[in-house]
Amino acid sequence: MKENQQIRKEDVKVVFDSPYVKVADIRYAPGKHYYDATRRNPEELTAVKTDEEFRTMFPDAVSCFVILDTPGEEAKLLLSYEFRYPTGRYLLSVPAGLIDREDEAEQDPVYSAAVREIREETGLEVTEGDRVFTVNPLVFSTPGMTDESNALVCAVLHGADLSALSQEGAEGSEQFDGFALLTKADARKVFCEGRDERGNFYPLYTWAALSYFVSDAWKA
Numbered sequence: 001m002k003e004n005q006q007i008r009k010e011d012v013k014v015v016f017d018s019p020y021v022k023v024a025d026i027r028y029a030p031g032k033h034y035y036d037a038t039r040r041n042p043e044e045l046t047a048v049k050t051d052e053e054f055r056t057m058f059p060d061a062v063s064c065f066v067i068l069d070t071p072g073e074e075a076k077l078l079l080s081y082e083f084r085y086p087t088g089r090y091l092l093s094v095p096a097g098l099i100d101r102e103d104e105a106e107q108d109p110v111y112s113a114a115v116r117e118i119r120e121e122t123g124l125e126v127t128e129g130d131r132v133f134t135v136n137p138l139v140f141s142t143p144g145m146t147d148e149s150n151a152l153v154c155a156v157l158h159g160a161d162l163s164a165l166s167q168e169g170a171e172g173s174e175q176f177d178g179f180a181l182l183t184k185a186d187a188r189k190v191f192c193e194g195r196d197e198r199g200n201f202y203p204l205y206t207w208a209a210l211s212y213f214v215s216d217a218w219k220a
Contacts, residue, residue, distance in 0.1 A: 007047040014042055037146040039098075046147035058104075059138045059151040062113040063096040065209040066122065067156045067218055068181070076181045077213040079206065080121060080167065081198075083175035090177045092196035094209045095121040096150065110134060114153040121176070123166030124157060131156040135212060141204075152208065154218050188214045 007026055015035075016023035024036045026047055038045060039060055049057060066078040081090040097117040099109055106112040115126045126132055135152040167176035180197060182190065191210040196202050212218060 004051060006050075007045075009043060009048045012042050012045060012048060037148075039148060046149075057138065057149075059099065059110070059149045061096060061098045061148070061150045062110055062117060062153055063094050063150045063205045063208075064114050064118055065135065065152065065154040065212050065218070066095060066118060066124075067154065067213060068160050068162075069156050069158055070160065071158065074183050076183055077187050077209060078122060078124075079180045079182065079209065081177040081180070081196075082121075083177070084203070085173070089200060090175075091200060092180060092190070092198075092202040092206050094203075094205050096205065097121075099151075110137075110151045110153060114151075114155060118155055120169035120171065121167065121174075122179070123164045123169065124160050125164075126155060126157065127159075129158050135217075150205065152205075154212065156218060182210075182213075184214055 005028065007028060011027040013025045013027075014022050015025045020039075022038050022040070024038055024042065024045060026034045026036055028034055036045065036047065040046070042048075046054065046057065068076045068078055079092050079094060082093040083089070084091045084093070095117045097113065097120070099113040100116075103109040103112040103116070111132060114132060118124055118126060132153065132155045135154050137151055138149045139152060141148045141150065165179060167178075170176055187210050190196055190202075191207070191214055194201065
């Protein structure tokens, strides 16, 4: 196994900076450059972390697999259609969002962020009898372009009041166009076809949610 190629902090330069995203120029060898779209400050970039820092790093965001498991009814996966600006379309998506500073102050920041995002994007509240657990503590989105990472969280809601379903909690640039409540058969169809019910492609995180749901891994 090859040793990791350590990137020094002095070899990283931010060439574009905005409140929402930065582009870092990573000089990985003399005259060799690679560019990283990131939300992190230069000193927090994944590329400059030691092996130990990398293995204990904190994710940027959380993506939620929301499963409605009401007694006496067939379980359903709750997804929504969210407008994704780089694609210019509403895509079938999971509730997701950045981990805020307020979340970081909580005992379990990932749990805090997941519960908040579910509330904001679906209107549903996580109650004492529900199960909320981490599926994967950190996965990278597209590490050939960005170091952004997400924790994957599953929320199994029992007896959720579907009359409370709402997308009025959208904030900032968020725009939504309804929900999709998929049975296992529905989810398998979308999973196998690679397209949503509207005939459109969908994000990889949605594929992960579909895969987790149809495999029954959430029941373990």
